[in-house]
Amino acid sequence: MPYATDSEYVTIEGLRAYVATPRPEGGNAQKTGMLLLPMITGIGAQVREFADMIAAQTGAVALSWDPWHGVSSDDADFDVLHGLLDELKDETAIAEQQTLLTHMREDLGLERIGVIGWCLGGRFAFILGGLDHNLVNVLAFHPTVPGEPAPTHTYDVVDLAAAMQAPAFMAYPGKDSIVPRENFLRLQEALQNRTDSPSIIHLYPQAKHGFSDKRRHNEEVNATAFQLSWPQALAFISATTASATTAP
Numbered sequence: 001m002p003y004a005t006d007s008e009y010v011t012i013e014g015l016r017a018y019v020a021t022p023r024p025e026g027g028n029a030q031k032t033g034m035l036l037l038p039m040i041t042g043i044g045a046q047v048r049e050f051a052d053m054i055a056a057q058t059g060a061v062a063l064s065w066d067p068w069h070g071v072s073s074d075d076a077d078f079d080v081l082h083g084l085l086d087e088l089k090d091e092t093a094i095a096e097q098q099t100l101l102t103h104m105r106e107d108l109g110l111e112r113i114g115v116i117g118w119c120l121g122g123r124f125a126f127i128l129g130g131l132d133h134n135l136v137n138v139l140a141f142h143p144t145v146p147g148e149p150a151p152t153h154t155y156d157v158v159d160l161a162a163a164m165q166a167p168a169f170m171a172y173p174g175k176d177s178i179v180p181r182e183n184f185l186r187l188q189e190a191l192q193n194r195t196d197s198p199s200i201i202h203l204y205p206q207a208k209h210g211f212s213d214k215r216r217h218n219e220e221v222n223a224t225a226f227q228l229s230w231p232q233a234l235a236f237i238s239a240t241t242a243s244a245t246t247a248p
Helices: 045-058 078-087 090-107 120-131 157-163 181-192 220-242
Strands: 005-012 015-022 032-037 061-065 112-118 138-141 168-173 199-204
Touching: 005 045, 005 090, 015 045, 015 090, 032 045, 032 090, 032 120, 032 220, 045 061, 045 112, 045 220, 061 090, 090 112, 090 120, 112 120, 112 220, 120 138, 120 157, 138 220, 157 181, 168 181, 168 220, 181 199, 199 220
Parallel strands: 032 061, 032 112, 112 138, 138 168, 168 199
Antiparallel strands: 005 015, 015 061
């Protein structure tokens, strides 16, 4: 049964974020959470919808990092957003995400927390998963792992994906124009070579980069990929946040 939710923008240690919170049932506060790492759109309408859906369908508090500190696709064109992306340093992004995780654990009292990201956020989900072994899941939709790392990329995503201890879910579009297939294969091998944690890997051969975004659903291959993958992602979140899957 879906949860009723409340959603709002909040400020955490100077960082703007968007949070969707399921209303407690029977007076019991929620103990699970998901940190959302957006695509280039920032906390635009699509990412807010994802947060609301995760909270409503899984009962987890859904807190979204804001990579652009107030700018989003709601009010900025993609030239502006790409300019911001070019300046985004790995160390800065990870430090902000870790600040939000600390808030979720210490201030909100959440006990089982996972991370989900799209595009650039999918790449950061793998990085964060390799650094933080207390996460209960890591989900990445069409993670942006380019053929040549950007000058601002200082983390090796494949190495960190191999180091993750949480159950992992990855959805990759076979017609991704940004991420070479060999990088997907390297990520797949890194995940599947882990000996203690399960991995679920989806390949949608005809889908394109960013297929989760509704603006790309005018192409049937993208809409179909999302319709197949999203319900499974929600079920994966529910299963991993509800059980004791955190690594020791």
